Amino acid sequence: MTLHNTHLRAQDAVSRLDTFIALSDFDRPTLVVDLDRVEQQYRALDAGLGRAQIHYAVKANPAEEVIDRLVTLGSHFDAASKGEISLCLSRGAKAHQISFGNTIKKPSDIAWAWDRGITLFAADAEEELEKIAENAPGAQVYIRLIVEVSEADWPLTRKFGCDATKALELLDYARDLCLEPVGFSFHVGSQTRRAEMWIPALDALAQTWKAAQDAGHDLSVLNIGGGFPAFYGEEVDAPEAYAAKVMELVTERFGDVRHIMAEPGRGMVAEAGTIVAECMLVSRKSERDLHRWVYLDIGRFSGLAETEGEAIRYQLETARDHEATGPCILAGPSCDSADVLYEKRPVQLPVGLKSGDRVLIRNTGAYTSTYSSVGFNGFPPLDVVCI
Amino acid sequence: MTLHNTHLRAQDAVSRLDTFIALSDFDRPTLVVDLDRVEQQYRALDAGLGRAQIHYAVKANPAEEVIDRLVTLGSHFDAASKGEISLCLSRGAKAHQISFGNTIKKPSDIAWAWDRGITLFAADAEEELEKIAENAPGAQVYIRLIVEVSEADWPLTRKFGCDATKALELLDYARDLCLEPVGFSFHVGSQTRRAEMWIPALDALAQTWKAAQDAGHDLSVLNIGGGFPAFYGEEVDAPEAYAAKVMELVTERFGDVRHIMAEPGRGMVAEAGTIVAECMLVSRKSERDLHRWVYLDIGRFSGLAETEGEAIRYQLETARDHEATGPCILAGPSCDSADVLYEKRPVQLPVGLKSGDRVLIRNTGAYTSTYSSVGFNGFPPLDVVCI
Numbered sequence: 132m133t134l135h136n137t138h139l140r141a142q143d144a145v146s147r148l149d150t151f152i153a154l155s156d157f158d159r160p161t162l163v164v165d166l167d168r169v170e171q172q173y174r175a176l177d178a179g180l181g182r183a184q185i186h187y188a189v190k191a192n193p194a195e196e197v198i199d200r201l202v203t204l205g206s207h208f209d210a211a212s213k214g215e216i217s218l219c220l221s222r223g224a225k226a227h228q229i230s231f232g233n234t235i236k237k238p239s240d241i242a243w244a245w246d247r248g249i250t251l252f253a254a255d256a257e258e259e260l261e262k263i264a265e266n267a268p269g270a271q272v273y274i275r276l277i278v279e280v281s282e283a284d285w286p287l288t289r290k291f292g293c294d295a296t297k298a299l300e301l302l303d304y305a306r307d308l309c310l311e312p313v314g315f316s317f318h319v320g321s322q323t324r325r326a327e328m329w330i331p332a333l334d335a336l337a338q339t340w341k342a343a344q345d346a347g348h349d350l351s352v353l354n355i356g357g358g359f360p361a362f363y364g365e366e367v368d369a370p371e372a373y374a375a376k377v378m379e380l381v382t383e384r385f386g387d388v389r390h391i392m393a394e395p396g397r398g399m400v401a402e403a404g405t406i407v408a409e410c411m412l413v414s415r416k417s418e419r420d421l422h423r424w425v426y427l428d429i430g431r432f433s434g435l436a437e438t439e440g441e442a443i444r445y446q447l448e449t450a451r452d453h454e455a456t457g458p459c460i461l462a463g464p465s466c467d468s469a470d471v472l473y474e475k476r477p478v479q480l481p482v483g484l485k486s487g488d489r490v491l492i493r494n495t496g497a498y499t500s501t502y503s504s505v506g507f508n509g510f511p512p513l514d515v516v517c518i
Numbered sequence: 519m520t521l522h523n524t525h526l527r528a529q530d531a532v533s534r535l536d537t538f539i540a541l542s543d544f545d546r547p548t549l550v551v552d553l554d555r556v557e558q559q560y561r562a563l564d565a566g567l568g569r570a571q572i573h574y575a576v577k578a579n580p581a582e583e584v585i586d587r588l589v590t591l592g593s594h595f596d597a598a599s600k601g602e603i604s605l606c607l608s609r610g611a612k613a614h615q616i617s618f619g620n621t622i623k624k625p626s627d628i629a630w631a632w633d634r635g636i637t638l639f640a641a642d643a644e645e646e647l648e649k650i651a652e653n654a655p656g657a658q659v660y661i662r663l664i665v666e667v668s669e670a671d672w673p674l675t676r677k678f679g680c681d682a683t684k685a686l687e688l689l690d691y692a693r694d695l696c697l698e699p700v701g702f703s704f705h706v707g708s709q710t711r712r713a714e715m716w717i718p719a720l721d722a723l724a725q726t727w728k729a730a731q732d733a734g735h736d737l738s739v740l741n742i743g744g745g746f747p748a749f750y751g752e753e754v755d756a757p758e759a760y761a762a763k764v765m766e767l768v769t770e771r772f773g774d775v776r777h778i779m780a781e782p783g784r785g786m787v788a789e790a791g792t793i794v795a796e797c798m799l800v801s802r803k804s805e806r807d808l809h810r811w812v813y814l815d816i817g818r819f820s821g822l823a824e825t826e827g828e829a830i831r832y833q834l835e836t837a838r839d840h841e842a843t844g845p846c847i848l849a850g851p852s853c854d855s856a857d858v859l860y861e862k863r864p865v866q867l868p869v870g871l872k873s874g875d876r877v878l879i880r881n882t883g884a885y886t887s888t889y890s891s892v893g894f895n896g897f898p899p900l901d902v903v904c905i
Contacts, residue, residue: 189896190853193893262873289803290811290858291853291855297804412622414642414643436891466620502894503892504888507577
């Protein structure tokens with residue numbers, strides 16, 4: 132029933148977005164974000180997450196209108212930088228609603244955040260704890276753990292987090308530095324398509340959690356991070372059911388933790404956005420070529436960075452989708468030869484596609500606008516319009 | 519003698535850059551560009567290239583001060599977009615000095631350029647010629663050929679150009695469309711470290727050139743593109759000698775072509791720039807880790823995009839370089855796990871390196887500032903200062 136309703140509402144939202152796009156002209160690639168669709172997603176995730184508090188991962192889409200809507204809805208925020216904290220505060224979020232979740236922070240930025248009332252910081256290393264102790268004395272910290280087992284579509288590398296032994300030492304060290312070590316965070320990996328995929332990571336974390344309690348730490352914060360998926364062509368669970376299942380798995384393992392934080396980013400905003408792009412050229416390199424080359428006016432350096440390694444495969448729509456299709460290599464407009472979106476696994480596009488045709492790139496509300504370069508090849512950054 | 523002098527002048531220039539950097543504070547990652555070093559490089563390349571006309575590849579570094587200096591020196595320009603043409607015109611370049619070298623252009627941009635007096639356009643496909651014929655009737659076009667054989671460090675994919683058979687057909691087609699097909703271009707691949715590496719590409723092009731002449735085309739333009747290297751740790755020829763050798767190879771194969779164009783970008787500006795960055799964190803993920811992780815305040819999404827696949831390996835300098843060193847994985851400051859610079863081949867950095875230490879990233883004057891994202895993770899774009 133929930134699923135059915137969600138589906139219906141999603142259809143309505145797509146129509147609203149599509150109506151706006153159909154009636155508008157765009158002189159450059161533009162991301163159109165439907166704020167009602169963001170709200171709908173927030174409500175679904177919030178319902179599923181229950182007692183967990185949403186900290187929206189601002190980096191996914193920091194458009195002011197998106198932040199405004201989420202502030203209104205009571206969301207909290209996970210900020211990666213001074214810039215993101217400043218943004219959230221300027222849009223009406225309260226300092227206690229914002230966590231400084233990047234494990235890599237400048238001392239001056241820590242001090243700046245602390246002065247503005249931010250009290251919760253992430254860390255995964257001794258030196259980071261020392262910086263926090265010096266610039267935000269007495270602050271709350273949570274320790275980020277490495278997840279060695281990931282089934283995500285965009286698994287995180289070992290860049291963030293530390294292993295369990297180190298994490299326990301860091302809790303002690305934080306206490307020695309007169310900080311308040313409150314718990315752990317982890318990240319199951321971006322675009323973890325099914326809730327069951329969380330089980331290995333939660334099992335591993337539960338062991339560390341228990342070991343910390345046995346060592347005498349009074350843990351109050353469990354930050355389950357992000358990983359909430361968006362639809363890119365492969366089936367994903369509906370957000371409310373997905374979030375509820377994750378919380379069921381959490382409760383089984385952690386009981387009644389006082390504060391549970393969740394940091395959806397992609398799962399909050401990706402499906403609310405469509406990029407309106409244009410076909411610039413269709414060609415063959417030689418008469419023998421089996422594939423056409425299709426060049427769009429947007430590429431890897433103007434918003435579609437997550438196509439690196441062909442990891443995220445966006446759904447494309449054109450006005451000719453009723454025509455027969457053929458395989459195409461898809462590329463961006465810049466003179467950079469690395470600016471190719473899909474080549475190993477070509478995309479199917481209409482045989483009649485030609486320069487000037489509008490191409491919609493679906494579910495691109497996350498990790499697009501801010502990845503856009505300031506002006507590589509003299510192309511302007513991706514425009515963003517919120518409706 | 520020339521080599522010796524070049525070397526001496528390079529040393530002077532580094533000192534000027536270093537003096538400025540040493541005396542300055544930077545509150546965020548900053549690219550400092552020495553304009554005299556750009557001029558020196560222009561003069562060396564120009565001397566080596568002889569009768570070939572330099573068209574600076576604006577995309578390598580479109581800083582206004584760089585364009586200004588090159589305008590003063592008499593450089594011509596290779597523009598990838600309306601934005602770059604507009605920039606060059608606004609800094610005093612004349613329309614006849616600018617070629618529109620991107621093979622992927624919007625019809626409206628072609629018309630805009632034509633209206634402003636740009637008369638030379640690149641193409642590699644029928645549809646592109648049709649767009650040019652309609653929006654710049656009678657314009658000069660050159661056809662870009664694929665180079666199947668590349669020994670470059672950053673070889674170009676098949677994204678640009680067409681094969682020889684198709685290229686000859688396109689010359690005919692351009693004539694049929696009442697355009698003026700003037701010649702060919704190719705690109706040997708970015709960062710082609712030694713002049714001898716041009717031989718296979720030039721040999722292939724010479725065959726196509728002759729075939730076109732045999733077919734009755736009066737070719738007047740040979741665009742040899744870019745590929746001129748910068749020093750990133752592996753030995754490269756000095757610019758004047760390198761350029762002279764390339765021209766010797768060209769003359770052997772093409773005789774007295776009326777107009778030869780060369781499009782250095784990286785080879786013109788890379789060595790003129792140093793990025794001043796800062797170490798944000800040094801850590802180990804576990805006690806067993808052999809490598810330290812070093813996090814800088816600049817990464818793949820804030821200017822160092824060419825570290826993708828660890829292709830371009832920048833030279834790093836710190837004030838502790840006299841200390842013992844150890845292997846480090848180098849990463850950027852964003853919460854994106856793909857924001858790792860060097861991991862497969864770790865870098866050697868001083869064992870005493872710590873948060874707050876200044877890190878100089880050498881020869882970063884090309885393909886850095888414009889790759890920077892508008893604000894991923896809330897970090898501001900790479901700052902640029904020209905001296």
